Amino acid sequence: MPLEIERKFLVRDGWPRNTGGEPYRQGYLKQSGDPPTIRVRRAGDLAFLTIKSQPAGLVRDEYEYQIPANHAEEMLGSLCHHPLIEKVRHKVPHAGVVWEIDEFQGVNAGLVMAEVELHDPDQPFEKPDWIGAEVTGDPRYSNSALSRHPYTTWVEAD
Amino acid sequence: MPLEIERKFLVRDGWPRNTGGEPYRQGYLKQSGDPPTIRVRRAGDLAFLTIKSQPAGLVRDEYEYQIPANHAEEMLGSLCHHPLIEKVRHKVPHAGVVWEIDEFQGVNAGLVMAEVELHDPDQPFEKPDWIGAEVTGDPRYSNSALSRHPYTTWVEAD
Numbered sequence: 001m002p003l004e005i006e007r008k009f010l011v012r013d014g015w016p017r018n019t020g021g022e023p024y025r026q027g028y029l030k031q032s033g034d035p036p037t038i039r040v041r042r043a044g045d046l047a048f049l050t051i052k053s054q055p056a057g058l059v060r061d062e063y064e065y066q067i068p069a070n071h072a073e074e075m076l077g078s079l080c081h082h083p084l085i086e087k088v089r090h091k092v093p094h095a096g097v098v099w100e101i102d103e104f105q106g107v108n109a110g111l112v113m114a115e116v117e118l119h120d121p122d123q124p125f126e127k128p129d130w131i132g133a134e135v136t137g138d139p140r141y142s143n144s145a146l147s148r149h150p151y152t153t154w155v156e157a158d
Numbered sequence: 159m160p161l162e163i164e165r166k167f168l169v170r171d172g173w174p175r176n177t178g179g180e181p182y183r184q185g186y187l188k189q190s191g192d193p194p195t196i197r198v199r200r201a202g203d204l205a206f207l208t209i210k211s212q213p214a215g216l217v218r219d220e221y222e223y224q225i226p227a228n229h230a231e232e233m234l235g236s237l238c239h240h241p242l243i244e245k246v247r248h249k250v251p252h253a254g255v256v257w258e259i260d261e262f263q264g265v266n267a268g269l270v271m272a273e274v275e276l277h278d279p280d281q282p283f284e285k286p287d288w289i290g291a292e293v294t295g296d297p298r299y300s301n302s303a304l305s306r307h308p309y310t311t312w313v314e315a316d
Contacts (some may be wrong), residue, residue: 029196036237051233053189061236065207067223070159079194
């Protein structure tokens, strides 16, 4: 069973932006946020269809298949919930792990999050200085939720 | 754009059952019947993930990808809406087209439907004697609907 084990954090100012990120565009084939989520993603020249189960703690099943880019474009255009998620992904190695930093754009501009993929939920890792609060499991910060409730529409609670 | 153009019919007694059908098992990754439908199918030893748009008349977009059989089994077991659709598919050539006859089992036992896939919505074709009423576009007879409202639970209206 393909598993995804990851932790997710907000990113502070001062993160290493100059890494030459890759543009991602993605959408979801279900209106509701109920799992499983079914994602269509363009990542640079490639395209993927990904199914993710409900997380159990840090762990979820993830099934990912590469698909033709023109199929993905059609599905993003006509079958996915809009607005789409647009972001630039930067990969930053640090102390033996790779941080994936997502710099959101469009309706989620202003949000920067970082994820680290682990082999084991208890795997220790070192947090760079620019890593902020952990948001693993916070439903507002899932990309699927951000497509339904974009960051720029959030109202400050305090 | 990959298109599916098909017409669907009920099947009368006397259809050519002795064709050596292939067992199909399939389920859907969304609870709701709203399009797009996202189907996981085992067809004999193979497995497929298929996305179908809302039909416009006889025509819909269909994106189908072969996936590993063990992924399909896991998704059918834990991510798909239950009960699953179980049926035996028989392929019967007749007058230049191939009829796909689905002999449903399990919670849909008793239902036999036939589909013919066309190149064009206006393509003429000859109906064998064992073809009954057309149910193209009748939402009750979609496989997705049959997984939510199985045939054996239908109440006779007359």
